[in-house]
Amino acid sequence: MASLVVEGLYRSFSDEVLAVENVSFEVPDGHIAALIGPSGAGKTSVLRMIAGLDEPNLGDVRLDGHSLRRVKPHRRGIGMMFQELALFPHMNVEDNVMFGLRMAKWPKPARRERAEEMLALVGLTAFATRRVDELSGGERQRVALARALAPQPGLLLLDEPLGAIDEERKRWLRNELRAVLRSVQTTALIVSHDIRDAVAIADDVVVMDAGRVLQSGPLATVVAYPITAEAAAMFGYVTLIAGEVRERGVFEQGVGSLPLPPELRLTGRVRVMAHPSSLRAVPTSAGESSGVTGLVSGTQPDGPTQLLKIMVGTRQLLARWAWEGSAPSTGSQVALAVRSDTLRFYAVSTQPVLSGAS
Numbered sequence: 276m277a278s279l280v281v282e283g284l285y286r287s288f289s290d291e292v293l294a295v296e297n298v299s300f301e302v303p304d305g306h307i308a309a310l311i312g313p314s315g316a317g318k319t320s321v322l323r324m325i326a327g328l329d330e331p332n333l334g335d336v337r338l339d340g341h342s343l344r345r346v347k348p349h350r351r352g353i354g355m356m357f358q359e360l361a362l363f364p365h366m367n368v369e370d371n372v373m374f375g376l377r378m379a380k381w382p383k384p385a386r387r388e389r390a391e392e393m394l395a396l397v398g399l400t401a402f403a404t405r406r407v408d409e410l411s412g413g414e415r416q417r418v419a420l421a422r423a424l425a426p427q428p429g430l431l432l433l434d435e436p437l438g439a440i441d442e443e444r445k446r447w448l449r450n451e452l453r454a455v456l457r458s459v460q461t462t463a464l465i466v467s468h469d470i471r472d473a474v475a476i477a478d479d480v481v482v483m484d485a486g487r488v489l490q491s492g493p494l495a496t497v498v499a500y501p502i503t504a505e506a507a508a509m510f511g512y513v514t515l516i517a518g519e520v521r522e523r524g525v526f527e528q529g530v531g532s533l534p535l536p537p538e539l540r541l542t543g544r545v546r547v548m549a550h551p552s553s554l555r556a557v558p559t560s561a562g563e564s565s566g567v568t569g570l571v572s573g574t575q576p577d578g579p580t581q582l583l584k585i586m587v588g589t590r591q592l593l594a595r596w597a598w599e600g601s602a603p604s605t606g607s608q609v610a611l612a613v614r615s616d617t618l619r620f621y622a623v624s625t626q627p628v629l630s631g632a633s
Contacts, residue, residue, distance in 0.1 A: 277339040277352070277429035277462050278304040279325070284334035286320055293486060294320045298334070300481045300491040302430075307456050307463045309473035309494075311509065312483035318466045321483070322432050325464070326355050338430060349378075354428030354461075358435040360419040362407045369394065369403040372422045379426055393421035396455060413444045420452070424459055431456070431463040437472055449475035470510060474498070482506045504546050504621040512548040512619060513592050515567050515611065520545055524566075525620070530588045531567040533618065544623035553617040555597035556583045556609045564610030571607045585609060 279302040286295040295317040302308040310318050323329040325336050327348035336343045343351050354375075362371050372390040381389070394400050397417040407415055416436065423431055436452065437445050453476045456463050465476060473480050473494065481491040482501075489506045490497055501507035518527030525545045526532040533547050557563050569587035576582075577595065581602040585592050594611055596602040603609055 279430055279462060280337040282335045284321060284324055284331045286324065286331050296486045298488050300488055302462055302464055302479060305460050305462055306478045307476060308479040308481060309477035310464055310466045310481045310483065311470060311473050314468060316483040317486040318483055319434060322434055322466050326353055326432055327351055352429040354423040354426060354431045356419050356423040356433045356436055360415055362415060362419060364408045367404050367406055368399060368418050371407060371418055372425055375422060375426045389425050393425050396458065397421045413448055416448060420455060431461050433463065433465045435467055436465060452476055482509060504548060507548050507619055512550050514546055514590055515549050516547045527588060533566050539620055541620065541622050546621045546623055548619045549613050549617060551593055553613050554594040555612040556585060556594040557598050557612045559608055559610045563612040565613045567611045568608055571603050571605050571609055573605060574602050
């Protein structure tokens with residue numbers, strides 16, 4: 276295991292194209308971190324600089340306190356699992372796992388013993404002599420993971436490890452991947468554009484957009500208290516109100532108003548966001564409204580309950596119908612109920628501020 280420190284990475288490909296700007300974050304020893312963000316955010320560029328496959332213009336990468344700037348990729352003690360997997364189709368499963376060990380000049384008996392250990396870890400002992408082109412996508416994924424872990428790297432980098440897997444298999448593989456990484460206690464950094472990967476696998480998260488880090492820290496803290504509206508949107512938060520501050524509340528014409536928490540001193544335009552898991556649709560007469568109303572534009576079943584599609588101003592939100600009786604018909608007005616402590620407030624065009632963060 277090893278701790279990873281990324282400090283002030285800059286990478287430009289021309290005077291006009293800045294891929295990564297002042298990227299800094301840490302992954303503690305033995306932790307699993309997820310580097311997330313939309314396509315083009317700079318995630319893979321950061322991963323390549325950590326691995327030594329690309330050189331930053333400025334900044335440093337340290338593993339257990341030692342700078343890697345002048346260390347060649349194969350001497351960094353870093354394992355890497357690519358999205359394309361890069362398995363050798365002419366080799367069987369065991370030979371694929373042993374490939375890196377052979378390059379590192381492990382003795383043959385030690386190579387075979389380590390390969391057997393890794394295949395047992397990922398549940399593929401019975402597949403050792405099969406060709407990789409005879410395996411399913413999920414099985415090939417596990418072979419690639421076993422190969423990356425075999426040389427006992429201090430740090431494991433995984434680039435979209437579940438990107439090529441169908442959604443049904445992903446749900447199972449996320450749990451399996453976390454269990455394997457936990458069992459070997461390897462520090463790991465996973466690049467993904469899918470927030471579900473981070474939530475299921477990671478201890479910590481680094482949120483990137485447009486080449487910059489928006490926020491980093493323990494997963495539970497970042498999910499609960501995103502410090503920018505952009506980060507909040509990545510975690511599924513939706514806008515309830517985007518309006519002006521009036522008399523200690525945020526007002527949007529045709530939508531409603533929400534009170535500002537006493538500790539916030541905001542003026543001008545403010546965006547108030549909530550996570551869909553905290554939203555409930557109730558009758559306007561129920562007395563539980565947050566102060567926001569909308570019109571039902573459709574319904575969809577969700578087990579024994581109904582999800583309502585609700586137009587709030589020009590935005591469509593989903594909220595569970597949380598009242599006795601059948602769901603209201605299309606065109607009906609409903610109120611949105613939400614716990615006030617789960618709302619997040621962001622000043623528009625100024626430094627975002629949020630309620631409830633410690």
